[in-house]
Amino acid sequence: MLGYYLDLALRSLKRNKVLTALMVIAIAVGIGASMTTLTVMHLLSGDPLPGKSGTLFYPQVDPDPGPKQKHPYDVMDYRSAFDLWSAHRADRQTMIASSQLRLTSPQVNLPPLMAKALSTTSDFFPMFDVPFRYGNGWTAQDDVSRARVAVISSDLNDKLFNGANSVGRTLRLRDTDMRIIGVLAPWRPSPQFYEVAGGRYSNGDTASFYGRPEDVFMPFESSLEVNSGGMNVFTCWSLPDPAHLKTAPCVWVAVWVQLNDAAGVVRYRHFVADYAAQQKAMGRFAHADDTRMPSLMEWLDYNQVVPSDVRLQTWLAFAFLLICLFNTVGLLLAKFLRRAGEIGVRRALGASRTAVFAQCLVEAGLIGLLGGAGGLLLTLFGLWLVRRQPVEYADLVHLDTAMFLVTFALAIAASLLAGVLPALRASRMPPGLQLKTL
């Protein structure tokens, strides 16, 4: 029966090519627009560490001695961060700070370049499932002994060593030689979640959260010696002395902890609250009642990582799809009602209402399929346009299998939805009246 309906649908579509083309174009354009924005949205709002993000948490304390603020700072001062990290109360914990420094490689003949560097601790790599191409991360012992070792990104390895195994070679970072002990495989978390902070100050302009990870990773304490005075500071509550950042009234260190079970999460929350209370008792903190510990996804939400322009575009695209649907409903209605005579004959020859209804829906579905194919092409074109935009996430944008299937599902669902009303009208037509006018 379906084969017969498909045959009928094809004949009917061929009979009025202009109307068919209009409907297919309307669906294709609507699907193209909404799938382009939906794909971008999907890529930007996804979980950067699926399966693991639920065990990662971001403790926050408020070291500002001034009047109490609505929210604690997005990152910590060195002392608080170091205390929490060195207590080792979580299954894994790491400190993070970023900087830029001048990089040369004595064995490579390239001009010096400014590299983005991440100062962190040994747990960073296993905690965030960072993939290695060659070598490994450093050990907890290296953190303590301030070893002069570094891990570099795949991009930097390609640039300096043409992708060869560079473990054991030397980088000169500012004025210090550091030994490369690991090279990452290509790694592009979306967003660059471990450094997300300050989203609420950016007025929705959060595209920078989707930048590339740093090129150089080095042990936290080593980096403070290598790049003294060069660390990026989030903010200071009074004028700082940049040479002594460890004691400065500034927040610049992020702490992440991994807690594998619910009991551990509760224990750690208490631990952070107790720590703040203890610091308040010592007189170092003025406020201890607002310690927080959002999970990774809660933290991303709090920072509203999806740029507001992208959200606005998604709304627009769906409004657009809605208009395209209205259009298709109108055109299908016109098409089906025009065939009143033919439907009357079918009904008179014994076809049930359901049969007519099914036939009309098959035709609508076929239009959806064609529109979906056109929509797929337009989506690919739309994503190509997005990739050419000068935004940080441009290189992330691609159509994955899931979104490819969603494109067709959405197109067919939309066209069936658009087809229901016209098909109902067509199947309700009284056969006698139509036959009479033939």
Place this chain on the structure above:
Amino acid sequence: MDILPILSTLRRHKLTSWLLILEIALTCAIVCNAVFLIGQRLQRMDMPSGVAEHELLQIQVADVTAPSNPYARLAEDLAVLRQVPGVISVASSNQVPFGTSSSNGNLRLDPAQPERTLNAGTYFGENLAHTLGTRLVSGRDLQSDDFIDADTAMKALGTGDSKNLPHVTLITQTLAERLWPGQNPLGRTIYLTPVVGLRVVGVLDSLARANAYDTAKAQYTMVVPLRMGANKDQNYLIRTRPEDRASVMVAALAALKKADPQRVVTTRRSFDEVRRKFFQDDRAMAGMLVGVIAALLIVTALGIVGLASFWVAQRRRTIGVRRALGATRRNILNYFQTENFLLATIGIVLGMALAYGINLFLMLHYELPRLPAVYFPVGAIVLWLVGQAAVLGPALRAAAVPPVVATRSV
């Protein structure tokens, strides 16, 4: 033109008529809001910086090999740049308008006040107002004896020695008006911390902050007489003639390299590029909205063409009868045009209400102002025109139906 017969015909095609009306209403609502959003973005992109935009170059150099005296280094760099042919003026600054990377301070009008009055962009650097080309509207510019080395000020802050702290400042007109509405700001004091009180000595016409995301607060800026040393966060600003910009940039970079071959240039751009980069998202969004509007109008027009063609084909015989009874081609043409006009008008009225609703939603979620009433007539005219243009083809086809049709197949 008689409207009643049209209405009675439409009543027989309620469903299709309503579909067309709803499509026009939705399009109207979205077009109104999209045009409004474009206007907002364009207005934002026009945000005044207050500086001589076509005459400025920005250079940032990083990691000068540990200068023994960063202040001497900076002075030397500035002197070197001043020697470059074509340079009109040189300054160092901790930030540039629209430069994204910002330095800000919390201002208080009373040192004992617990909450800040507001947050303003704080510019540090000598010769800044002159190089940027910012006009002084009253008072005086900062003089070199107002300036304090940043390190000295830092130490003074530690010891509480107010002699070695900056004492004066320049503020923008907008900031002055916000702090002391309708009063003369000269001689009044702003507190950056309880001990750092800055007396306003001059008022600048306009100077935007580096992180000018919020248009209302974009002009909250002040210039503080702090002399900074050479470091990665310092910007060298060069004023030159617009036509000399490219050659001056090349010569300036060469001069800086010559002064210290070890340094890495991290930023080198004209102010035109600074502005372009800062507003690139707005430009992209405005472009996308234009695309959406065009696509929407086309889709709606195609929908009208489709439905009108269907109606014309359906009423072919009726048209023939009318023609046989004496109606002219123009009558038939007018009939379909009026019909479309009626449908569009109902759609537009509904669309206006919807546009207002969408605007309320956007105001809630995107901090947009209320949709000005002027967008409503504009949206209405656009949709009437699109409707008339779309219906013209089918209506002409209807007018071409010969009266003889009436006699056939009856």
